[in-house]
Amino acid sequence: MSTLVTLLRLPRGPDPNGRGFDPNSTRFVALCPTTISASTETWTDSVEVGEEQRARSALRESFLRTLIAMTNKQVQFHMYERVEVEARFGASDIDVLNFQVSELQTPIGVQKEALLRCQDVISYSFDL
């Protein structure tokens, strides 16, 4: 009597929109209850942790608002290898790994559409 093996389902593939490591997974919650540096040293005053979290939230919100403000504006990017380019900012991906830009001015010409790798960017500036 031979047996058949069926598959319950196929393995889940990568999420095209993010890098994974679900913070709601059992393992993440158990091993990383908080990633706030103040509390990883010693469990200090919860007030300190609260303050640090508030500061982080404020900075994060401010950063996200700058991305919104930058949309369709000319931005100067200062990058590694002494690269200075200017382009019209379009959007960022969810993990801030790539910036979508248009009319990228490079020493070898203007690139109509381009992706800038964020880790290559040292700083960028634009006029509000």
Add this chain to the structure above:
Amino acid sequence: MAMRQTPLTCSGHTRPVVDLAFSGITPYGYFLISACKDGKPMLRQGDTGDWIGTFLGHKGAVWGATLNNEATKAATAAADFTAKVWDAVTGDEVLTLAHKHIVKSVNFTQDSSCLLTGGNDKIIRIYDLNKPEAEPQEITGHTSAIKKALWCNNDTQILSAADDKTVRLWDRNSTEVVKQLSFDMSVSSMEYIPDGEVLVITYGKTIAFYNALSLDMIKTVDAPASIHSASLHPDKDFFVAGGDDFKLYKFDYGTKEELESYKGHFGPVHCVRFSPDGELYASGSEDGTLRLWQTAVGKTYGLWKCVLPVIGSRELEGKAANGGVGFGDDQ
């Protein structure tokens, strides 16, 4: 007597998968990391192949990847001349270790305190992860690019395989070579089994087994095709191998007999490893996929479910419902 098997295919990589490694068994199961030429190593749940996350940061092909026993840390070796250490729970990059050439191999000690690296600059390096800014200890001697460097003998010694056609055993403290094996051709892969101190080496069409402490040869087995990687089952009853002909071969370790061969990959098989519980083995291929294969085909495990043939199945359902005879591993 070929048994058909349904491997689980894990897609997601866009270039060849060149290395893979399992973690130990943790309270959350065991995990699998894959190194890929697309520069984006991935972490997967070991028994299902479900994608957990991708380690983003390398700027070149990733040639080697490893997890620590608890699967809390990952390390990767890449063509961008760096080895990186990652938090395997959050996916965050923890450390970047700059090298002077392509890094090919990374390996944690049992307690995850030190990282061994080896690559095209022919130097083995030992990094103390508690003092990452300190200069690494260097072990020189190989005359060609290092393919693999592994801790052995309770992390007191190091085994390395290089394109200079040698496998060398080094003492960690003296950094001197203790013993050396020479081959007629480059070693394609190396696996170290701490329990029993077995070293599995592949070269040409041969899979060779050595005592890891003495480097005495135990046995060699020849496969029908050029083999890129082999892995010995934890119970040392089987070993599996894969290579140029795209197939996975399963051999009896005791009798050296070829038991099965499985087709499935669309390109040469670059790496193959048994899971820590021995229930499955994973293969990575030029075709960009990983495949998980059952050791005992027909067993209910992970995403595989054993289904009995349908003869009067209604009766069987009835029996099960009445708390009658259980069939196989069905719950």
